[in-house]
Amino acid sequence: MSATSEFKQLEIPENTFLDSNEMILNMGPQHPSTHGVLRVILKLDGEKVLGTECVIGYLHRGVEKIAENRTYVQFNPYVDRMDYVAAVSNGLGYCESVEKLINVEAPPRAQFLRVILAELNRLASHQVWLGTHALDIGAITPLFYTFRDREMVLAIFEKYCGARLTTHAFRIGGCIYEAYDGFEKDVIAYCDFVGPKIDEYESLLTGNRIWIQRTKGVGILNAADCKALGVTGPVLRAAGVKWDLRKAQPYAAYDQVEFDIPTAENGDTFDRYMVRIAEMRQSVQILRQAVEKLPAGPTMAKVPKVLKPPAGRIYHSIEAPKGELGYFIVSDGSTQPYRVRVRPPSFVNLQALDKMVRGALIADVVAVIGTLDIVLGEVDR
Amino acid sequence: MPDEKSELDKTPAKALSAAPAATTVSPTPPSPPTSPKPAPAAAKPAAPAAAPKPAPVAWESELVASLKRQYGTGIREASIYLTDEYLVVDKSIVFDVLTRMRDDEHFDYCVDVTAVHWPKREEQFDVVYILYSFAKNERVRIETTIKDGEKVRSAFSLWPTADWLEREVFDMFGIEFTEHPGLKRILLPEGWTGYPLRKDYGIRQQDQAWVKANIGIESGQ
């Protein structure tokens, strides 16, 4: 929440006739399209953006400090509150990290359940992204269609673990909830349902000339910039880097399902849109395979009731819908983590905003914020 | 609905009663009955299944050997712990090592920069860099230790992503980075006193003066 020190020296002098100056425009934290409480200070020349500065922290809750004061098990529900749109992925990353720390592996059934839920969540997250992104660009209707389809995912979550948004679906050592009766049927029904719906989003947007004009060539971020800025997830893949942690360093049961990593070439907003749409299709494919292969067996590994991991430190990361979500956990041998560091994809990706919007127009800033797919709960933690 | 017994009622109890009440870590990960998961690319040589507690084992590789040749005792430790490869290097050479990692070893992606506070040690802080190489699909952690008040050279010139990550470390731990383009608080408001992730900072503690001056309330708690 730093002030505008960088722009402070740019005090606007007394206006004279036909004298033009740069304008500082404050966007947010109360603004319809900053996806929460992001504040962007724009330096403008007319409508053209000369520079930006992000001011974040309005939603800072000190998750990492909370972690140091909770036991490993107790901290689990808190991670759902970071990226609340993809709570399952957060929980998956945390549980896998602690499992790595205590050297326990979840049973195969749990692994597959995790894949199913994480992919459902990826679809839900992308649907929220698509709806809000389209809303930013001015199409208000896709939002309602995507939220309708997301509703089915939330219904499955509710039936599976009793909560819709902040699910707390996984526990350290596996999944504490057994799949309910008809779980597989529901997932397959959702797969059958959502396929045509993705086509529908596409026919509303993909071919639309306004959509193409608004997204093609906007907010270009090439592969080198992506790597330098640490940008991961669909943004990186849209720049042509075929890298997905699900393939590069498989976790859960991702090595037992087949899927492609969709990529694009230009790294502009349209490509990121196409990559995410393709990812949704891949997720549907993963879901079908995972349901088919879902093995029988226990869902929880043997984990002591009082968790005291040996002293040590590990880093583990997963492919969250927004990018690489990592947990760096330091244990001192007690029941509480000594330090938990969350490597949030939204936080790192948001850094690229300045690079992407320099020289663009105000309308593009909104489009780029949308295409980065940030969740302020995760940016600020 | 006291008489309605849903599955939820049974499952947790079953799972919990199956778990041993002991406080020690169960040493052997249960081997899955069907199709054991093939080891991922970075294999799991560490943490032998029989060992009661996983311990770091020495990390032998060409990279480590060449680094050791170049920096000698500057490389204090090179180990693998639970598949995580990490180096502990001296503060004086950490920037050089990072530069080398980026330029010669293709670690072109800086995953994270963070810190850990150990108030009882003389060198209070661990500064941790997590690097990843797309070409090698390999992740390396580079750690260094510094005293309170000591400065570290910023990795911004190597990876621009370090900008915000280092600002967050500064914000939360008060570790200063030299040659950083704009080192200031990022999550907390400017003018806040105290560094929340230090161990001597209480979980309910906050800058009362700031809160009073800027928000006009006595306390947020």
Next chain:
Amino acid sequence: MSIAPLLRKIFLVDLIKGLSITFSYQGPKDCQTEQYPQERPQIADRFRGQPLMKLGENGETLCIGCNLCALACPENLITMKSDRDPVTKKKVMTTYVYDVSRCMFCGLCEEACPTQSLKLGTGYEMALYSREGMVLDREVLEHRTDPEPYDK
């Protein structure tokens, strides 16, 4: 540019495709709105909502005063006091306070409960006009009658 895309562009095919989708959704059967107080959502059995303490068949409490739920709670919102019964030498819960205002419905307490006495039920209409009402004691948890469902 070949002729077909050009024609498609001139005749606004892309725009008409979008228009036809929004047009086709106008029917009342596609409507997804749930008119809340009249139509009530289907709540899953596992839903984690209103906390309850279940009673045994004869109306006796199932709680054995083990305090595990209070220990499991990340928010420390459960306060329990127990005494040892002088006759049976068993622990007996004396007071039990559950502060729903801080609850995040994670379900760790019900998982910790060895007798399945504590449960997060399916009630979801928990809005109140006062914070004090959110602090539930044993009486409320055990004999909670669901409030009159909102129907206006």
Next chain:
Amino acid sequence: MISHFLKFLSFQGTPGEYGSTLWATIYILVIFGVASVAVMLMTYLERKVLAHMQIRLGPMRVGPHGLLQPIADALKLLIKEDIVPEGADKFLFWMAPVAVMMTAFTGYLVIPFGRQHAVTNMNIGVLFMLGISSLGVLAVVMAGWSSNSKYALMGGLRSAAQMVSYEVAMGLAVVSVLMMTSLATGTGTMSMIGIVESQQQQGSWFIFKFFPVGLIAFAVFAIAMVAETNRAPFDLPEAESELTAGFHTEYSGFRWSLFFLGEYVAMIGVSSIAVTLWLGGWLRPFPNALGGASWDTAFSCAPGILFFGLAAGCFIGFARMPKKPSFKVQAIGLGVFGVVLGMIGAALLVPAVRVRVQDIFWFSAKVGVFMYLYIWYRGTFPRYRFDQLMRIGWKVLLPVSLAVLVLTALIGVRHELVAGLMGVTR
């Protein structure tokens, strides 16, 4: 008094032509009232139609099926606190909404809702209408400037640029119609009533004239008019996701409602121009294919039948209402509303009323189609970016409208020549 009344009723023309200031004033008041009611209806329909496109229900609580929602909105806006931002130019801030209203309503002076149903038959009607509607931009700029807010200023600037650019294409498209009016009479007319009458004489709506030239001119106008009224997909001046609300960001309560009213009145206004110029104004559809006195009678029954249909819809809704005590008032309200609609429908079938009302009905029906299109666009399209908007205005619409103008002239001259050679008398 009564004879005066009957004399005016039997006069086939507007109050302006009749030369009565009293009747003109009455007409103005009636138009003002009806337009305001139409805006309220439009807000209700917009919310309902948009909601259904977005698989929602829209307003359902205030009155049966939210029928009283516009009234509730209006009340809420009237009693809301009126905030003037610090540092605002008070006078301009006060003037801007008034100016929006004035410009929007002044154009209605020349709109012919029927042969008799216009305040006056002004000989420069179209020019007057275009001129007045382009004055609206002044009010928007005033609002944007006086608010002392950067968002409002940006909105005002965008609006000024946008309205000025699209005016050009709009005007050129109109000129092609004016040329078409000269075909039958030798001299064209700018009178709105005259344009409709010339379509009647030529036996063709101008949208079908010299197919597809008329259609293209109409398309240019239809696009430009959406931009002119700042509606999606050209709603940049008030682009919510970028500028929160554009030029009226700082307005609240009653002042804001004047902007709102002005916007919708302007929408109806420009749609009226389009209807008058291309879609035959108050003329009923299929005058040639389905001509004759019996068809005339059949078509004149349409308004009554429409109201009966609406009443039937109300009764179906009445029957479907949940049978709960809390719904009793709503159900009765819907039933009563249905009865009222039915009675109106019955009244509209009386021959004397029927003949006088059918013009207004056909005109309103055509305008209604445009209103639906406005809502439909808003429900479907993303928003253009500023530079793209300008590009379309100057690089697409302007050349096309120029080409249409030239084509119309060429075809018109050829048509006249052929007609002259054939010796057809005008």
